[in-house]
Amino acid sequence: MGQLDCKEEVIVDLFAGIGYFTLPFLFKANAKMVYACEWNPHAIEALRRNLEVNGVADRCVVLEGDNRVTAPKGVADRVNLGLLPSSEGSWAIAVRALRGGMMHVHGNVKDTEEDSWTEQVSNSSKEISRSEGHNWDVSVEHVERVKWYAPHIRHLVVDIKCKQIES
Structure with a gap:
């Protein structure tokens, strides 16, 4: 995913976990914004830390809870x-x-x-x-x-x- 060119793209990662795909979208593919959906509190804590350490937290919205409830509608150029x-x-x-x-x-x-x-x-x-x-x-x-x-x-x-x- 990090090899894609996502410079002007908004991405929704429906199962973000600790950032396995979210981070490459932001750091390598240069996504404009990622909405990262995750419900595991331990994974969310690690995801937030990973976003900060990699300097990309300002381009990621972490949506805590069930993605059937939290996922945004009509915003994404790409969904993982x-x-x-x-x-x-x-x-x-x-x-x-x-x-x-x-x-x-x-x-x-x-x-x-x-x-x-x-x-x-x-x-x-x-x-x-x-x-x-x-x-x-x-x-x-x-x-x-x-x-x-x-x-x-x-x-x-x-x-x-x-x-x-x-x-």
Whole structure:
């Protein structure tokens, strides 16, 4: 994530933890702002400390509590869903947070089901965006095979691009 150019972007990290993705977005990718959602008080304490130590706390809003309640709506150019084994329960929250842009959807997937899972993520994202009233072209931009999580189980990230359709 740190290799992306996020200079003018607002990002929502739905599962911030101690900052595994939040910090690279801010420090390396130069995000304009990150909304970091987290509910574990110990992780929040570490996240705040990590933001301060790295000098990026002024560009991060830590949203404490359940992201179903705390996640902002319609602000993000990019949403990270870094929850394993599955972030599926938060796909609608991610779509609501976007104003159009990219969703990075993480999941643990059987090696024989990578294509079908990618298609499921894409189709579900399309359905959710329509149900939320968006007129978006939803497409798979990239699939990253991060690492083997267990035998025959791979950590995948599907990048879903949501672009406003000009009418």
